[in-house]
Amino acid sequence: xxxTKSKVxxxxxxxxxxxxxxxxxxxxxxxxxVYVPVAVSLSAxxxxxxxxxxxxxxxRPLLSGPSAADLYEIxxxxxxxxxxxxxxxxxxLERVNEAICALQKGEAFGKIVIAM
Numbered sequence: 001x002x003x004t005k006s007k008v009x010x011x012x013x014x015x016x017x018x019x020x021x022x023x024x025x026x027x028x029x030x031x032x033x034v035y036v037p038v039a040v041s042l043s044a045x046x047x048x049x050x051x052x053x054x055x056x057x058x059x060r061p062l063l064s065g066p067s068a069a070d071l072y073e074i075x076x077x078x079x080x081x082x083x084x085x086x087x088x089x090x091x092x093l094e095r096v097n098e099a100i101c102a103l104q105k106g107e108a109f110g111k112i113v114i115a116m
Contacts, residue, residue: 002109003086086110
């Protein structure tokens, strides 16, 4: 499912891959919503912001590498259903090559899950 084509308006979008442009995000972000692109490089953060204007404080980039403490905090939001991960598709282990190809082609909007 491509969440950027959703008719739902989100209050907050945390983009862990920072691969989606602001132009795509602004159509699904609520008027007072916040977009947080999380990237491990400054160039990826800037790339995600190109392509449109935003209201003040609507985009709050986060330049960070993952840490165990951060992942623990995020897991608490997921468990309490305050944060919903987007799963693009689930593949059985025997189709892992197909899953990797989808990632490399940039076809995945959300996470790819490998079922074992």
